[in-house]
Amino acid sequence: MSRHAERKYRAVTAVQRRIGNPVLRRLPFQTLLETTGRVSGLPRRTPVGGRRVGDSFWLVSEFGERSQYVRNIRANPRVRVRVRGRWYTGTAHPLPDDDPLARLRTLPRGNSLAVRAMGAELLTVRVDLDDRDAPHPA
Numbered sequence: 001m002s003r004h005a006e007r008k009y010r011a012v013t014a015v016q017r018r019i020g021n022p023v024l025r026r027l028p029f030q031t032l033l034e035t036t037g038r039v040s041g042l043p044r045r046t047p048v049g050g051r052r053v054g055d056s057f058w059l060v061s062e063f064g065e066r067s068q069y070v071r072n073i074r075a076n077p078r079v080r081v082r083v084r085g086r087w088y089t090g091t092a093h094p095l096p097d098d099d100p101l102a103r104l105r106t107l108p109r110g111n112s113l114a115v116r117a118m119g120a121e122l123l124t125v126r127v128d129l130d131d132r133d134a135p136h137p138a
Helices: 003-024 068-075 100-104 109-118
Strands: 032-036 043-047 051-053 056-061 078-083 086-095 123-129
Touching (some): 032 068, 032 086, 043 068, 056 086, 056 100, 068 123, 078 123, 100 109, 100 123
Antiparallel strands (some): 051 056, 056 123, 078 086, 086 123
């Protein structure tokens, strides 16, 4: 990682940990990704942007493999995602062969702009949602 990218990573993660994430996690309709801490075994909730498409939820990590939630996914891919106030369980898959810039064009614009601006090593993540969690037609 370049020196500039390293500084950017440290600055962005410091702000996210101290200000952004604690505030955003409390908003009732903020999309959250819940992973299991790879060391602690405790639930870890991270505000994310993304979009549900059918039985999958797509997001792009701004720091790729360096993101703590991606490291947690590598250790245990079972996750939960809160979308529009409702929790879904599923299995997360980091997709290094997917084009994250193309993927960002299919996701909500505001979050995509922030990810591009803050990110250094983009990585697409797909969460395959469990069938039993899918809404059933009335």
